[in-house]
Amino acid sequence: MKAEFIPYEEALTLKELGFDEPCFGSWYQGDVEPYLSIDRDEYNDLDIEHLCLSPLYQQAFRWFREEFNNFSNFERTNQGNFNYVINRKSDNICYKSYEESELECLRKLIKIINQNKDE
16 A cells, blocks of 8 residues: 555655645654655644645646646556656656656656756
8 A cells, every 4th residue: 555655755845835734644754764654633732833634646747737837647658667747748768667767757756846946
């Protein structure tokens, strides 16, 4: 189930970009490393500053469409690899798995928004 949620570092970046929508999961920054929980009651006694919402991948991609008008989709190549397309443009980089392509697309969307923010 953990694979359905975006990773901790990307979740933190989305938070910095203004993502604040209801999520099934949350990341908690523990003493050693962050961990994901889908049980909200687990955090009742914890400091909210250590929490970070963790959207599902599909929720993050929907947020990028609605907030920034960035559309993305995924394609399978003739060689059986995957690549992503953002706003009808492809980086022509192939990934071995759909999940790897999905994560790299999310990272690229974050990079695009941060670049636009700095301009």
